[in-house]
Amino acid sequence: EVQLVESGGGLVQPGRSLKLSCIGSGFTFGDYAMTWVRQAPGKGLEWVGFIRSKNYGGAAEYAASVKGRFTISRDDSQTIAYLQMDSLQSEDTAVYYCTRGGDRNSWDPYFFDYWGQGTLVTVSS
C-alpha cells in the first residue's frame, strides 16, 4: 500500500525557517517525482513545486510565489522528500501536502496519484 506521511509543521515566526519531511512507503520511492501542494485555511489548492527522480536528473522546479525561498530535496535511501522553507511569511500559512507523480515514466509529474494527509504550517508572531 502506497503511503505518504508528512511531518515538521508547526507555529513559526515571520522571517524564520522550517523544514518539512515526507516519508514514502509501499513503492519504489526513487522512481517517482515528488510534488508539494499547499492549501491555505479555507482556500483552494496551490502547487508549490516538485523534484524529479534521479532517473530524470533530480532537479526541482518551483512556483513563482516561493522561488528563492523554498528548496525541495530528496533522500532516496531514506525514502524522504523535504521542503525547506526560509523567510516565511504569513501568506505561507497552509496545510502542506506531499504528493507522488502519477507517471513514473514521465520527465515531470503532470498529475498526482497519491497524497499524504498534510501538515499544518502557521506563520505568526
Added chain:
Amino acid sequence: EIVLTQSPGTLSLSPGERATLSCRASQSVSITYLAWYQQKPGQAPRLLIYGASTRATGIPDRFSGRGSGTDFTLTISRLEPEDVAVYYCQQYGSSVSTFGQGTRVEIK
C-alpha cells in the same frame, strides 16, 4: 502561467441528478496534462481523472471527464450523497502546474 477558471462556484443538486462541472483554461492545455481531484471535508484531495478522461484506480464509472483545448468538463452522472466535496481541475505545462479555484458540490 495558465489560469484555470472553474464554474459554477457551487452546485446544489438532488441525489440521482447529473452534475456538470466546467474548467476553462486561459491557454490551450494538452489533454494529457489535465486532471481532476475530489476533496471531501477534512480530507486530503483524491485523484479522480487524469489525461482529461481516464479514471484513476477505484473511481466509480459515474465520474467521467472530457474536453480539449481550453474547455474541460467533469460529469457525475448520478449524484450520490458521498459525492459532496470540492472538485479541482489541475493542469501541467512547461514545468509548472496550476489548479482551478474549485467547484463545491452540495446535496439539496
